[in-house]
Amino acid sequence: MSSRLEMHHYETIVAVSETGSVTAAAGRLHVSQSAVSHRLAEAERRLGGRLFERRPSRGMQPTPAALALCQAAHRAMPDLARAERDFMRSVGGTTATVRIGVGSYDCYHWLAQFATASVDRLEGLLLELVVVGDAPVQRLADGTADLVLAPGPAHGTCEAQHLFTDELVLITHPEHRLADRTWIGPEAVAEEDYFTYNRQPSPGFEYERFLRPAGVSPRTITVLEQTGAIAEMIAADFGVSILSRWAMSPWLESGRLVAVRCSRSGLELEWSALTRIETDGDAPERQVAHAIVDWLGNAKQAWTSPTLGN
Incomplete structure (x- = not known):
């Protein structure tokens, strides 16, 4: 059975899902707002149902029926892009391939800006x-x-090359009971439905540093392996999570989610660029790592959290 939707439909669905508005999605896709609206209307016509609904203070959110479609599009788009790059590499022009991953959080909102700024260098x-x-x-x-x-x-x-200092923060819906707090203690999570991306707590993260010392566990814990899916569930007011502020920045900047500091002084989270220790200093992956470090400094990206301890 062939797909009823085309690539530009899925690109639009992903953009609206992540930004929460037609205007922001149009800016990301570099098309007009009317083009985004037309694509959504056409996709809904082909599928026979609503993909998004507008909610006060929440913006455009996937309908329950469309949530799985949005998640599938999030997974498929990188796979298709990788297949295209493999083809381009096979027909010439590429001297080396560097495979990049992001630990713990599946966040790539930074990649396009970095690639554009570093196109000559790389x-x-x-x-x-x-x-x-x-x-x-x-x-x-x-x-x-x-x-x-x-x-x-x-x-x-x-x-390891140090990249920046981030912060672990409580992520909530804008109208959640904790959303207007300046900071929370661990006991605030005890009555919450909690989302996490891993089945076993990782050393140095929220459980080890914030919840376990206080003897606190959330009311319920649901594992969703993709942090993008966690963000969508929280945006629909199904629960909360403690995640990287930087990883959640697209949702925070759009106003779909709110970040609350964990403890009065906050929970710092350091990010590093990791390569194999035996890798040559001039290897392609080291070149990319150096380029990322330089780009962060030169472009003065807002990857760091507000100053901790204030």
Whole structure:
């Protein structure tokens, strides 16, 4: 059975899902607002149902029936882009491929800006996205990834370059009872339905540093392996989570989600660029790692959290 939708429909669905508005989606896709509206209307006509609904203070949100479609589009788009790059590499012009992953959080909102700013410096290098989950060291060791942007404690078995200081924050719906707090203590999570992306707590993250010392567990815990899916569920007011502020920045900037500091002083989260320790200094993955570090400094990207401790 052939798909009823075309690529531009799925691109539009992903953009509206992530930004929460037709206007923001149009800006991301570099098309007019009317073009976005037309694509959505055409997709709904072909599928025979509503894809999004507008809610006060929440913006455009996927309908319950469309949530699985949005998640499938999020997974499929990187796979299709990778297949296109593989084809382009096979017909010439590429000298090396660097496989990049993001540890713990499946967030790539930074990649397009970085690639655009570094196009001359990385000429001939093809950047390929891979999934590393919460096992960045293993994915480097088994060759799945060449370079991983990883949060949390640095690993002695890898070469690590510091990138920036982030913050672990409580992520809530804008109208959630905790959304207007300046900060929360761990006990505030005890009565919440909680989403997490891993089945076992990772060292150096919220459970070890915030919840366990207080002897606190959420009321319910649901595992969703993709943080994008967690964000959508929280945006629909199904629960809360403690996640990287930077990873959630597209949803926070659109106003669909709210971040609340964990503890009065906050929970710092360091990000590093990891490569295999035996990698040559002039290897393509090291070149990309250096380019990311330089880009962060030169472009002055807002990847860091507000100053902790204030």
